Amino acid sequence: MRITTKSRTAITALIDLALHSAQGRTVSLAEIAERRQISLSYLEQLFATLRAANIVNSFRGPGGGYTLAKEVSEISLKDIVLAIDGGNSKKTATNDLWSSLETFMFEHMAGISLASLVQDNLDKLEPVAAKPKKEKVVSKRVANLQKKISVAKKATVEKKRFIANSVFSWAKHLKQS
Numbered sequence: 001m002r003i004t005t006k007s008r009t010a011i012t013a014l015i016d017l018a019l020h021s022a023q024g025r026t027v028s029l030a031e032i033a034e035r036r037q038i039s040l041s042y043l044e045q046l047f048a049t050l051r052a053a054n055i056v057n058s059f060r061g062p063g064g065g066y067t068l069a070k071e072v073s074e075i076s077l078k079d080i081v082l083a084i085d086g087g088n089s090k091k092t093a094t095n096d097l098w099s100s101l102e103t104f105m106f107e108h109m110a111g112i113s114l115a116s117l118v119q120d121n122l123d124k125l126e127p128v129a130a131k132p133k134k135e136k137v138v139s140k141r142v143a144n145l146q147k148k149i150s151v152a153k154k155a156t157v158e159k160k161r162f163i164a165n166s167v168f169s170w171a172k173h174l175k176q177s
Contacts, residue, residue, distance in 0.1 A: 007084045010046045011117065012036055014080060017056070018072050018118045026065030046084065053083035072118060078109035 013032050020027045029047060033040040047066060050056045057069045068075065 003081060004085050006046065007081045009038060009042070010050060010080055010084045011077070013038065013043060013046065014050070014055070014068075014075070014114060015118055017066060018068060018114055021067050026059050026063060026067050028065040031065075050080075050083055053079070055079060055083055068114075072115040073113050075114040076110050077112040077114070077117070078106050080114070081109060082106075 013036065016032050016036055017027050020031070029040055029043045032038065033043050047056060047058070051058055051066075054069050055075060056066045058064070058066050
């Protein structure tokens with residue numbers, strides 16, 4: 001059995017959920033998607049599966065989002081991987097070998113709780129926070145305003161160009177500059 005990208009992404013998202021729902025609040029998938037740079041639609045698919053497996057609870061409406069359905073210490077790596085990827089259903093000539101290896105892996109994963117993953121990765125994952133979108137919007141607006149101002153200054157300078165209508169006005173302009 002392989003641990004797929006879907007399982008790895010689900011584990012990362014659940015660690016983030018555990019870290020940010022510690023204050024007892026729900027966490028939206030948009031927040032997780034922004035912090036972890038994961039597609040929101042991909043997270044929605046994963047969390048629908050996790051919700052069906054009773055790993056997370058969802059709440060609708062203002063202030064809605066997701067929370068863990070169980071205590072962090074009660075959710076094992078095995079629970080997450082089985083919910084996302086399921087077991088090995090392929091029949092091969094070496095099925096007994098793969099079956100025993102899969103059993104060994106699942107026994108090992110059952111001993112790894114989400115709480116231990118959160119604790120192990122607390123220092124690594126905490127600094128990974130995306131900039132709020134408001135700052136990006138503000139900086140884009142400032143850049144656009146600065147661009148408009150520079151264009152307006154150029155237009156003003158071009159308007160101030162001197163156009164001589166006689167030799168006398170030309171001489172007067174040369175004398176002033």
